[in-house]
Amino acid sequence: MNAALLDVKSVSKSFGGVQANQNVSMQVPEGRITGLIGPNGSGKTTLFNSIVGYHPIDGGSIRFEDREISKLRVQQIARLGLLRTFQQTRIYSKMDCVKNMLISVPHRNATFSDMFKPYPPDLTEKAEHLLEFVGLYQKRHLVSGDLSFGQQKLLEFAMALMNEPRVLLLDEPTAGINPTLINGLIDRLKLANTEFGITLFVIEHNMRVIMNLADSIYCLAHGELLAHGSPDEIQGDQRVIDAYLGAH
Amino acid sequence: MNALPNEHRIHLAVLAFGLAAPFIFGAFTFQFTILWIMILFALTWDMMGGQMGYNSLGNIVFFGAGMYICAVVQVGLYYDVGLYTAPDSSISGASFTYQQYFTGLVLGLICAAIGCVLLAFVMSSFLFGLRGPYFAIGTLGIALSAGELMGAWEWVGAGSGIAMPVFPGGVEARSLMFYFIALGAAAATYWFVRWLYSTRYGLAINAIRDDEEKAEAMGVHTKRYKSITWSFSAFFLGISGGLFGNMTGFIEPLEVAFPTVTFGIFMVAMALLGGKGTIWGPVIGATLFHVIKEVTWTYLLGWQWVALGLLIVINVVFFQQGIMGWMQRKWPERFGIQVDASMRKGSERPSDRTSTP
Known part of the structure; x- marks a missing residue:
């Protein structure tokens, strides 16, 4: 091994x-x-x-x-x-689920000018796909702080997946x-x-x-x-x- | 997210009003100039306090620094600054030609903006170790000490300040020029933050506001975002400072350049009144605040500070979300915010947890 x-x-x-x-x-x-x-x-x-x-x-x-x-x-x-999720679930509670996902993209190679670019549409697609994977697609435009605790956990998991x-x-x-x-x-x-x-x-x-x-x-x-x-x-x-x- | 319906029409209406105001309400040109500066204040404060969750009480530092940098450049281009500001100076009232004046003003404003960006970078290197209330108090300390430090610096006139170069034209032209510079600066700030919040940058600083530790754990370059946000804020505040110094014609450290308890607090109060974390909130808040301030100063003289204090108290006790926040809650659909129908009835109200540390 x-x-x-x-x-x-x-x-x-x-x-x-x-x-x-x-x-x-x-x-x-x-x-x-x-x-x-x-x-x-x-x-x-x-x-x-x-x-x-x-x-x-x-x-x-x-x-x-x-x-x-x-x-x-x-x-x-x-x-x-190397990513962790929290025991006390942590999400960005004032942003909607899709935005929570978008900001979770990998920042490995983020350059200075990347900060000022809009998100390409395929990233939104990917975010929605992953939200569907955890069963939150219907709630994707809701403010994440309004989700139940269990749903927030699922969102946090989806955000972690988004980070690859x-x-x-x-x-x-x-x-x-x-x-x-x-x-x-x-x-x-x-x-x-x-x-x-x-x-x-x-x-x-x-x-x-x-x-x-x-x-x-x-x-x-x-x-x-x-x-x-x-x-x-x-x-x-x-x-x-x-x-x-x-x-x- | 913060879009109002028919936003373009509102933009056009505001712009048309802005361009026409000094010609229709000529007697109030100075007040309108201050109004644009107030809007700039609230917008730049909201970048930090509203969008990024860092409540700075010291943003006034950039206002004052911009004012002094601009003044030093304007004077220093043609005279020795130390001699010009000396108490018994013979050149203090020196006249500037058209060309000298405008060269100095343009260069001064540019240097003020750049200088304040550099200052923000320096300050962010040690102040962003602080969070929450400690950051607020830390920045307040910087602002208070900045005024005292400038008051002890002989080269820039110490406590007796600097008499700014006199505008070489008529009174009318002078007030119109400053009005349009203020309008331009406020409009530029507005368009800049609108664009900024529409990019990844907006989401990143919102993430820092909602849960900075989470953002760190997800690999967001939090430090980079925080420093740059403050620099943006400083850039526009520096310009406003340079402008304001020239408008008043005379600058001194405590009352004009670093007015921590007036302008320094107003910028916070205005953003809170309008609704922090929104684009329109600071604009509406600044306008309303300025109008109320002017009305009380005229009709409630003697009680004006009490009235203003009362307004702030009512705002933070009963109306914390501000005007825009209240409207977004009342008519979420109009702002493109989706609310779960089942949640609204309160059947399964999730714990009202916020992730502030």
Whole structure:
């Protein structure tokens, strides 16, 4: 197996006296769906934030496509094609859905003069196509802040696809979504992986979802890596069960 | 997005009024000149505060800087600035020929615009580390200190200011010329922001307004957009400053060049009154504000500041979205805004979350 697309090596991060991540290593192989689980407060989101450059790490290394990115800034990392969505969904709430999509085009090669150009019509087409993909086509001209929370999550996902990332880090994509819609979302995540070729790295609390979705799963507890394996292995791992049930 | 129906007709009507006003209402030419400058103020403030969500209380810095740059160029072309501004100067009332005057004025306005752009770039390098209320206070601090600093600088006349070159023609011609420069500057600002908001640029700064962290996470060059927006704003404010200095004929740091608590606050109040984040809002707000201000100054003398303060209080307490914002909410279809019918009935009202950090 060749080197992982995203390679996290012994990353540590503490906030004051709280050790949020300690010596965490994991690999996200290209073209796959990797899961990240762990009880509340186990450091999952902190790890995501470290990867996308939201805060500096105390030690270790984070490599993306064999390039050290732990010293880069948020925007630089995003422009490399490493994108994250937020646990508390974040969209541009005063703009309509299509505009939310248009501003999400990749900014990788944006030059100075690009700033003052109008959007070509095929971009609008692409935006509408992706909105259709997540099931928001009918609402595309509504102000996004008026959408329900679940719809905003779908919009955020569509915006991420618009950005054509290499790796997409999803922080609890199904949290707050109507259970009847979750199956549809799982299908779309899988499609994004197979059809658009986007590598996914997913934090998820819903076990049914993550076991269905991921090829391999990492489990964090108390900021440390507890277990790694296929969904079946993780499901049978006594340490994981103990961590969730608080048997320490 | 902010389009009014029949916008072209409105443009033509405003333009026709603008061109005819000094000839019909000759007694009010000066007031109309100020009105165009006020519209320019509100439009440039709205680029930052309305469209990009950065509430600057210090935009007046560019007004004052433009004024001083223009003055220094106008004087400096023909005289030694230090000698000209000295308290017992013999050349202070020096006369300028037609050619000297207009060369100085044109060059001065150009230098004012460019100088303010450079100043905005310098200021943005450290002020954009601040966000929200801290940015507002940071810019306010800059504005207040700018006035004091200029007041201590002997070369530009310190607290006693600079007597501007005297217009070499008649009174009537003078006021008409300044009127049309102000009209032109306001119209140019209006067309510029209209064009700007129709490009990708408009969406990018709106994204920064709605959620800057999200924009960063999506790879938008936020820093670049912020600096350039401020520079655009500074460009037009610099011109307005140079113009205003020449109109008043005498500039000094605190009351004329850096009037933080009058013009500096007016530009915010006008944009809020008309509806920030819209194109027409600042125009309508500035017009209404200016009219109310002039009426109270005439008929409520002694209480004029109270009346103006009351207007601002009513605006921000009961009418935060401003006139255009209110109209857009009342008749969304007329502005091309779609509203979900089911939402309107309030059956499934989503949480009224805004993404301000």
